[in-house]
Amino acid sequence: MLISQPKISHLENGRRAIKPRDVRDLCALYHVTDPQVIDSLMQMTKEADQQGWWVACGEVPYPVYIGLETAAASVRSYEPLVIPGLLQTPAYAAAVIEETIPLATAEQIAVRREVRLRRQSRAHHPARPFHLSVVLDESALRRVVGSPEIMREQLEYLNRRCHVGWPGGMIFWLIVL
Numbered sequence: 001m002l003i004s005q006p007k008i009s010h011l012e013n014g015r016r017a018i019k020p021r022d023v024r025d026l027c028a029l030y031h032v033t034d035p036q037v038i039d040s041l042m043q044m045t046k047e048a049d050q051q052g053w054w055v056a057c058g059e060v061p062y063p064v065y066i067g068l069e070t071a072a073a074s075v076r077s078y079e080p081l082v083i084p085g086l087l088q089t090p091a092y093a094a095a096v097i098e099e100t101i102p103l104a105t106a107e108q109i110a111v112r113r114e115v116r117l118r119r120q121s122r123a124h125h126p127a128r129p130f131h132l133s134v135v136l137d138e139s140a141l142r143r144v145v146g147s148p149e150i151m152r153e154q155l156e157y158l159n160r161r162c163h164v165g166w167p168g169g170m171i172f173w174l175i176v177l
Contacts, residue, residue, distance in 0.1 A: 003022070003025065008026075011026070018045055019045070020042050020045050020046070023038075023041050023042055023045050024038070024042070027041065069119065072130070073130065073131065074130065074131035074132070074133070075130070075131070075132050075133070076132075076133045076134075076135075077132070077133070077134045077135070078134075078135045078136075079134065079135070079136050079137070079140055080136075080137040080139065080140065081137070081139065081140055081143070082096055082140050082143070082145060083136070083140055083141075083145075083154060083158065084134055084136075085116045085119060085120075086116075086119060086120055086132060086134075087120075087132075087134065087157075087158060087161070088116060088120075088154065089150075089153050089154050089157050090113060090117060091146060091150045091153060091154075092145055092146060092150055092151075092153070092154040093112075093113045093116045093117070094109055094110075094113050094146075095145045095146025095147075095150050096145055096146075097109045097112050097113060098146075099145065099146075141155065141158075
């Protein structure tokens with residue numbers, strides 16, 4: 001293959017970016033002949049070089065977490081204080097951000113809210129079902145965030161979606177402690 005053993009080790013352990021040619025050569029080395037498997041591996045190689053959608057949003061909190069969440073088939077969450085970001089309405093999300101980051105500018109709040117909403121759109125993607133399990137402390141439902149109107153909208157939103165078989169493939173479980 002004309003590849004050194006250390007390079008193969010780095011590729012296999014994810015310490016070095018892999019190129020399509022390397023994938024092709026490693027498939028030959030490991031006797032992988034199924035064209036579907038090879039095509040799938042080649043596609044993953046191309047996607048690995050692409051930056052996530054959140055990079056275009058500028059400085060966002062937890063970029064590694066968002067990347068993992070984007071690729072995940074399921075997420076489990078425990079929230080003792082607020083409704084989790086994947087279940088927040090736009091108004092509730094803005095209110096949470098304003099209250100937790102009091103010095104944030106309107107632009108920073110808007111960017112963070114948009115990131116939250118983009119994360120939710122992934123959860124509703126019909127081609128990639130997403131399973132969400134959430135455990136909430138009851139106080140997250142009783143604590144008024146923003147205003148009574150914002151809370152009413154948020155609770156109505158949760159009530160409409162608090163069942164198994166969310167349209168678009170997402171399965172949502174809500175357990176209140």
